Amino acid sequence: MNVFFEQYFDFHIMGEHFGQVFEAFLQNLLIFVVAGIVALVWGLVLALLRQSPGKKLLPFRVLTIAYIDVLRAIPLLVIILIISGGVPFLTFIPKGVRIPEWFGEPDPFWYGVAALVFVYGAYMAEVYRAGIEAVPRGQMEAARSLGMSHLQAMRHIVVPQAVTKIPAPMLNEFISLLKDTTLVSFIAFGESTLVSREILAEQLNSSALILTAFFFLVICLPGARLVDYLIKRNQSRITRGSHIEVA
């Protein structure tokens, strides 16, 4: 058993590389925050496009549904590789965009952010959709009958109610998103998984990877508990509200 503990829980190695792995983990968090915020907005845009009314907007609906389905069907890693492997060579795109180095972050960071936004935007669009569809039809009808446009009704009536119904599934997406930031290590971005793999290769010891796992646990476990709490709270709200609906 000693061999086991030395392989995975060598506190000497953990201590020696703690700062290095922690700093790399902060890069995971940074990707997470940037991609998370943009995906949250992109997902809402997709959800609204998908719910757009009328015959004229049918092409937008079809395109949006196709986008959402396709992006959810392709492995995230493949998308990351497609973007980072090809975009730098698309010479018709301005250099500052095709090889982005914004805010002092290297281009793999931005390729990773882009891939995560494209894919998680699609996932989050579906979460928004569930929320929007959970708002009774009568809300939209009442808003429209008062003269509001479809977009006004969405903005002031439907979406504000929809977002109160989805914090739990949305938080689940965020937990997945944080974990998936590790895939950006495949395109040589120095986040925690890449750094601990380098330590593994150097020392033939996995303790740094365990340290990385620990950092993710610290963030994701409370998140999972929070999801459960939100689901319970939402359910009790529904049961409390139900008699009012009928009254």
Added chain:
Amino acid sequence: MAEPMVQLKGVRKSFGKLEVLKGVDLGVGKGEVICSLGPSGSGKSTLLRCVNLLAPPEEGEIFLEGRDICKGPGSGTGESSWNLDFVRQRVGMVFQQFNLFPHKTALQNVTLAPQRVLGKSKAESEEKGRALLQRVGLGDRLGQYPETLSGGQQQRVAIARALAMEPHVMLFDEVTSALDPELVKEVLDTMRELAQEGMTMLVVTHEIGFAREVGDQVVFMDGGVVVEQGEPKQVLDSPREERTQRFLGLVLER
């Protein structure tokens, strides 16, 4: 009939293969109260939804203050602002399930559309909103959320909300059907006052007493057509059509 406000000619409406309205003709004069009765599925509610284009008809004409609201660019799709703005600024609607905005207070429910659609200032719309809620007897409930109000109070807020847009016609879609019996009167009283003030109203209801007392005309619908129409007394007390007699027999028997 007084100056015509709403005029329907041969209106047809289907949902998929189900034809709900099979050619309806109906006229509502200015200041008139028309009460529409009929069994469920007879197309009464769909008729109201046609008039404010929530469910644009496939065939026929609907004139609102003389303008055919089913013609013009993009008509029939339900998304052409050409007619929608015209209609929705003139026609208010109150729903069976109230459909109040649960995340807004009573006052905010009433002031939202005037602010966003008519571009009124907060102060102006709130002053008007307060007066309207006062008028429906809820002047002391301004800051309350719908879930803290009774069904009757919610429905009165919904009436005030529709009135805030200063409609020329009000549509009422079985507005007392979802209410506990003891709460029905307060809503009917509000509607009665509205009728006395000269509002043009198209009322789908099962309240025979209300139709008799307040209605200028009673329209009996069944199977997507108007079966019988006339003064309340005539239609309710001595209906000519057999279908009307049968329906009234069933309703009054209760």
